[in-house]
Amino acid sequence: MTIDNAESEGQGVAAEAEAVIAQPGKEPRHIWRMVAIWLVLSAVLDPLFYILVGPHVPPGTMTSAAKDNQFDFNILLVAALPVFLAVWVYLAYSAVMWRASRKGAPEPVGGAQARTHLGLQVGWIVTTTVIVLGLFAFGTVEVITKAGSGGGEGPNPIWTPTSATILPVQVIAQQWKFTYRYPTFGGFETQDLVLPNNTTIAFHVTSLDVIHGFWAYQLSIKADANPQQDDVAYATTRQTGSVTVRCEELCGLWHGAMFNYGKVVSKAAFVAWAKSTPTPSSCRPLPTRTCPTQTAPMAGTTPTTWIPIATQRSTGPSRRHRDTDHLWIPVHQSC
Amino acid sequence: MTVTAERETEVVYPHPTPPVLGGFQGLPQRPGWLSQHLGTAAIGAVLGYLLGHWLGNVVASGYTNIADSGVNAVAITGGLLLGVFGWLLGIGALNYPLAKMVGLETRPDYESTSWTRYLRYTVDHKVVGLQYVIGVLAFLFTGGLLAMGIRTELLSPSSHLFGPGTYIAIVSEHGTIMMMMATSVIVGPLGNWLVPLMIGARRTAFPRVEAFSFWIFTAGYLVILSALFYGGFPTGWTGYAPLQTQAGGGMMSYLVGFAVIGIGMMAAGFNLAVTIINYRAPGMTWSRIPIFVWSILATCALLTLATPTLVAAGFFGILDHTAQTAFFVTEHGGSSFLWENLFWFFGHPEVYIMALPGFGIVFEILPVFTRKPLFAYKVAAAGMVGVALLSFFVWQHHLFQSGINPDMRPLFMLTTELISIPTGFIYLVGLGTLYKAKIKFEVPMLFALALFFNFLIGGITGVFLSDVPVNVTVHGSFFVLAHFHYTIMGGLIFAFFGGLYYWLPKMTGKTMNKKLGQIHFWIMFIFFNLTFFPMFLIGLLGQPRRVFEYAQNLQALNDFSSVSAFILGASFLVFVANFVWSIFIKPTPAPANPWDSLGLEWQTPTPVPYYNFERIPVVLSDPYHYSEENAPAVADLGEEGVLVAAGASSPASVAEEPRPAAE
Numbered sequence: 001m002t003i004d005n006a007e008s009e010g011q012g013v014a015a016e017a018e019a020v021i022a023q024p025g026k027e028p029r030h031i032w033r034m035v036a037i038w039l040v041l042s043a044v045l046d047p048l049f050y051i052l053v054g055p056h057v058p059p060g061t062m063t064s065a066a067k068d069n070q071f072d073f074n075i076l077l078v079a080a081l082p083v084f085l086a087v088w089v090y091l092a093y094s095a096v097m098w099r100a101s102r103k104g105a106p107e108p109v110g111g112a113q114a115r116t117h118l119g120l121q122v123g124w125i126v127t128t129t130v131i132v133l134g135l136f137a138f139g140t141v142e143v144i145t146k147a148g149s150g151g152g153e154g155p156n157p158i159w160t161p162t163s164a165t166i167l168p169v170q171v172i173a174q175q176w177k178f179t180y181r182y183p184t185f186g187g188f189e190t191q192d193l194v195l196p197n198n199t200t201i202a203f204h205v206t207s208l209d210v211i212h213g214f215w216a217y218q219l220s221i222k223a224d225a226n227p228q229q230d231d232v233a234y235a236t237t238r239q240t241g242s243v244t245v246r247c248e249e250l251c252g253l254w255h256g257a258m259f260n261y262g263k264v265v266s267k268a269a270f271v272a273w274a275k276s277t278p279t280p281s282s283c284r285p286l287p288t289r290t291c292p293t294q295t296a297p298m299a300g301t302t303p304t305t306w307i308p309i310a311t312q313r314s315t316g317p318s319r320r321h322r323d324t325d326h327l328w329i330p331v332h333q334s335c
Numbered sequence: 336m337t338v339t340a341e342r343e344t345e346v347v348y349p350h351p352t353p354p355v356l357g358g359f360q361g362l363p364q365r366p367g368w369l370s371q372h373l374g375t376a377a378i379g380a381v382l383g384y385l386l387g388h389w390l391g392n393v394v395a396s397g398y399t400n401i402a403d404s405g406v407n408a409v410a411i412t413g414g415l416l417l418g419v420f421g422w423l424l425g426i427g428a429l430n431y432p433l434a435k436m437v438g439l440e441t442r443p444d445y446e447s448t449s450w451t452r453y454l455r456y457t458v459d460h461k462v463v464g465l466q467y468v469i470g471v472l473a474f475l476f477t478g479g480l481l482a483m484g485i486r487t488e489l490l491s492p493s494s495h496l497f498g499p500g501t502y503i504a505i506v507s508e509h510g511t512i513m514m515m516m517a518t519s520v521i522v523g524p525l526g527n528w529l530v531p532l533m534i535g536a537r538r539t540a541f542p543r544v545e546a547f548s549f550w551i552f553t554a555g556y557l558v559i560l561s562a563l564f565y566g567g568f569p570t571g572w573t574g575y576a577p578l579q580t581q582a583g584g585g586m587m588s589y590l591v592g593f594a595v596i597g598i599g600m601m602a603a604g605f606n607l608a609v610t611i612i613n614y615r616a617p618g619m620t621w622s623r624i625p626i627f628v629w630s631i632l633a634t635c636a637l638l639t640l641a642t643p644t645l646v647a648a649g650f651f652g653i654l655d656h657t658a659q660t661a662f663f664v665t666e667h668g669g670s671s672f673l674w675e676n677l678f679w680f681f682g683h684p685e686v687y688i689m690a691l692p693g694f695g696i697v698f699e700i701l702p703v704f705t706r707k708p709l710f711a712y713k714v715a716a717a718g719m720v721g722v723a724l725l726s727f728f729v730w731q732h733h734l735f736q737s738g739i740n741p742d743m744r745p746l747f748m749l750t751t752e753l754i755s756i757p758t759g760f761i762y763l764v765g766l767g768t769l770y771k772a773k774i775k776f777e778v779p780m781l782f783a784l785a786l787f788f789n790f791l792i793g794g795i796t797g798v799f800l801s802d803v804p805v806n807v808t809v810h811g812s813f814f815v816l817a818h819f820h821y822t823i824m825g826g827l828i829f830a831f832f833g834g835l836y837y838w839l840p841k842m843t844g845k846t847m848n849k850k851l852g853q854i855h856f857w858i859m860f861i862f863f864n865l866t867f868f869p870m871f872l873i874g875l876l877g878q879p880r881r882v883f884e885y886a887q888n889l890q891a892l893n894d895f896s897s898v899s900a901f902i903l904g905a906s907f908l909v910f911v912a913n914f915v916w917s918i919f920i921k922p923t924p925a926p927a928n929p930w931d932s933l934g935l936e937w938q939t940p941t942p943v944p945y946y947n948f949e950r951i952p953v954v955l956s957d958p959y960h961y962s963e964e965n966a967p968a969v970a971d972l973g974e975e976g977v978l979v980a981a982g983a984s985s986p987a988s989v990a991e992e993p994r995p996a997a998e
Contacts, residue, residue, distance in 0.1 A: 030770075058876060059808050072804040084792075091769075091788065094772070095776075098773065099773075107773065108961075110706075110966070114962075121714055124760075124763045125756070125760075129756055132753060132755055132756055135752055135802065136748055139748050139752075139801075140745040140748065140749075143804050144745075146804070149804035151803065151806070157741060210575075210581060211575050211577070222810060224738050227665050229738055231738040244886070248811030248880070249575070249811060252503070252569050252578055253499045256881070256882035259884075
């Protein structure tokens with residue numbers, strides 16, 4: 001079909017381009033155009049994001065888990081951004097270039113060539129599968145090598161940190177507050193989560209009533225608190241700063257108000273604070289069960305009551321504590 | 336090409352006599368007030384409720400599962416269950432089975448042609464479809480009103496409009512009503528209305544089951560609304576134990592409501608699946624059925640197979656509250672994990688029940704407004720079946736941080752990431768159909784394109800959530816909320832409205848106003864994105880779900896989201912205005928095939944007669960032969976001629992003389 005060239009001269013570049021499109025034999029290479037636009041956008045936006053926004057992505061860098069999860073998020077976004085752009089560029093291009101209202105729009109061509117294109121279909125399936133499996137491999141490696149990435153691993157964690165000293169902190173959730181108990185410091189309980197810097201912490205999260213969710217935002221720890229169950233999550237603190245703890249599992253009336261605060265301080269400051277916080281004498285401990293200690297105590301602590309820590313997975317017959325050993329963790333009542 | 340299929344010998348009943356229905360001997364159906372209709376259903380429900388409540392008090396007098404609360408869960412459960420039974424008795428859904436049980440002869444009901452048949456138990460699938468339209472819109476607007484309440488509360492982090500109990504009841508009610516609505520939002524109205532027409536049948540396989548599914552759907556709506564009268568329930572739509580066990584009377588509405596709606600879901604799914612498998616017109620092989628029918632078939636597989644888990648879980652919950660069992664109570668030997676796993680084993684296929692019909696609608700709309708065949712039809716069908724199959728294997732991704740065995744996590748990360756491959760097929764097919772097309776931006780097409788935009792964001796953020804380390808950051812936060820609103824609302828609800836604008840001219844015989852449709856679309860699309868995109872940031876910045884207090888520095892984002900939400904809510908009023916104006920106040924009759932579609936459903940006169948087709952068509956090819964030189968005939972419509980797509984961009988034409996079978 002022909003187009004009136006005189007008519008198109010009076011208009012802008014777009015009309016000329018469309019005139020070119022309309023002429024037989026001068027079909028522009030749509031796919032190459034779209035690929036070019038997409039390549040340019042991706043090449044600009046991806047590094048821009050990674051360099052400018054990446055370091056500020058939640059949850060920050062206060063712990064090793066936080067830093068790793070920030071890195072994981074950034075990698076995923078760098079991978080996802082080109083996918084977004086590809087579809088958006090295509091949608092925008094097709095809405096502009098192939099709309100029915102443009103002058104001299106050619107008729108679409110139906111038939112077998114419009115119904116199927118084996119190369120495209122196979123290529124698409126292969127590409128998406130490769131991307132997906134790549135993301136899966138990445139995620140698995142990250143969760144295994146980074147001691148569970150701050151997620152609660154249940155009572156028998158299999159991805160444990162490699163450091164020799166681990167500070168156990170028990171998080172006791174109830175309707176509607178979190179209480180923190182330090183078993184290696186006499187088992188005192190407090191509502192301030194104070195933690196030492198440059199230490200690997202094992203959070204043992206449990207609940208006294210319904211399911212809560214312990215979410216220490218800056219520490220990048222998230223573990224559901226289940227009644228009569230221990231949920232273990234690991235992180236290694238790397239920077240000092242303040243911590244917000246919120247409940248992230250709906251637990252009833254005051255779920256929205258179930259939050260408190262904490263901080264990461266230097267090791268010396270932590271030990272000083274811990275030793276000066278007394279265990280109220282009016283508290284009665286519930287019946288305790290002690291297990292053989294697995295790791296050395298942190299310097300300056302008194303190993304009075306220990307929470308058993310699961311062993312790392314070994315090639316031999318795996319030694320794991322039974323769930324019941326963790327179930328009834330000593331807790332002070334009437335405080 | 337040869338016509339290989341044989342003509343079907345005459346159909347189930349001669350036209351135009353309506354089918355034989357169940358008529359209880361002693362209660363003849365007759366026109367007017369003295370018959371069974373919505374009013375008698377309401378009476379039945381009230382009487383049933385009173386009887387059940389009284390029985391419950393007799394059986395378990397003085398029983399309260401929470402000490403000193405004065406709430407007798409047995410009485411409430413009894414009331415709700417017998418209320419539902421009374422509702423069904425009142426509408427006449429149980430007439431036929433009861434008559435058969437007692438040995439009475441059933442006889443044809445009075446076949447109403449007046450508008451009142453929409454208020455009755457009517458077995459015409461087109462009536463059921465339109466009843467569902469009103470039903471799902473009622474659910475949608477109730478849930479939407481509750482959403483406006485939520486966004487109002489979240490305008491300020493520290494001053495509160497509602498008390499915490501009221502707020503949590505609103506949040507839970509909003510979620511549950513919307514999920515119940517979204518499950519049936521396309522299968523109910525459009526699935527029931529369209530599937531028999533699209534496959535060239537006169538009815539569904541089980542018309543009584545179909546009508547029953549609608550009336551039990553409405554009963555479920557009333558049951559879940561009753562929660563508000565009992566003070567609501569505090570668990571959110573996920574209903575986690577042991578908070579569930581701790582909760583009061585409203586919890587029974589949730590548990591009974593889910594059980595009731597679940598039965599309706601199974602009935603509807605079962606009926607449509609059997610219809611699609613058995614009632615296809617001659618010549619309609621599996622590679623010729625419209626893609627929407629494929630999506631409904633995949634959805635029905637999920638409806639039939641996944642819902643029983645929910646109903647069972649609901650029963651366990653009811654027993655825990657009434658019979659003092661301890662299925663979900665850890666202290667007495669049960670496990671809160673049992674509820675979590677049962678619920679999510681249903682819950683994940685549930686969200687694909689919501690996604691798949693949306694895809695099907697979009698694939699019906701795209702070829703018509705691009706005047707091109709659907710690209711890679713087989714890949715589209717494979718994608719839907721693949722999604723349906725894989726959806727059973729991913730449920731633990733909701734439980735990554737719940738304390739499940741850590742070994743499970745990479746496995747479920749893998750399956751969840753894998754499910755994005757068949758979902759990607761949907762994009763291949765959609766984008767391929769747009770290639771070098773001639774796109775007409777009618778209102779249904781706008782909604783279809785919006786699905787591609789929204790679902791991309793929703794789907795990719797789903798991949799973020801499936802990555803276990805990133806899940807630690809975003810689980811339980813507003814990021815999850817934004818993700819599922821983008822997929823369910825941005826995908827399914829947009830597709831639903833696109834489908835309504837597309838098919839309402841056929842369903843009602845009236846044209847919807849185009850200008851109002853465009854206004855509705857643009858306001859809805861822009862403000863939907865402005866409402867939910869900030870929620871990704873809110874979640875990343877640390878706000879958990881279902882809270883009424885949040886960090887002060889997030890107020891600006893929350894306010895932006897809330898104001899956009901109010902305008903989004905207002906856009907639905909534009910739709911209601913259009914609907915009421917175009918159908919009731921100033922109707923314009925619609926032509927039989929306003930969009931020039933090749934689908935079988937458009938080859939009927941408007942309004943569609945009771946028996947659908949004068950003569951069952953013989954199908955010769957799939958309905959996507961747009962813009963094709965020498966396109967094959969789509970279907971032989973008998974005396975009306977042969978349906979053929981006449982070349983590029985021309986309207987589908989029906990030849991005057993039936994063409995002889997050619998080779």
